[in-house]
Amino acid sequence: xxxxxxxxxxxxxxxxxIFVHLILVLPFGMTYAMNSFIPSTQTPTVIAIRLVFVIWQxxxxxxxxxxxxxxxxxxxxxxx
Numbered sequence: 430x431x432x433x434x435x436x437x438x439x440x441x442x443x444x445x446x447i448f449v450h451l452i453l454v455l456p457f458g459m460t461y462a463m464n465s466f467i468p469s470t471q472t473p474t475v476i477a478i479r480l481v482f483v484i485w486q487x488x489x490x491x492x493x494x495x496x497x498x499x500x501x502x503x504x505x506x507x508x509x
Contacts, residue, residue, distance in 0.1 A: 442500065446493055453489040457482035 460479045464471050 442497065445500065446496060449492060449496060450489055453492065454486055457486040 457479065460475070460482050464475065464479065
């Protein structure tokens with residue numbers, strides 16, 4: 430019984446982590462693809478937006494740690 434609960438928590442955590450990863454990575458990916466395939470979109474405004482999305486994407490590297498610690502009892506117990 431306890432094993433199923435743990436698996437359910439881990440599954441929810443993984444799905445949530447994937448969702449957050451997509452939110453943080455997709456804007457830059459779409460902007461980069463747009464600039465690569467349609468060179469006329471490389472205006473100063475779009476380049477500035479792309480740089481903001483790069484910073485947004487970099488958050489993906491450290492946000493997962495906090496997501497695991499704050500939302501998962503199992504991870505909090507192991508960490509603390």
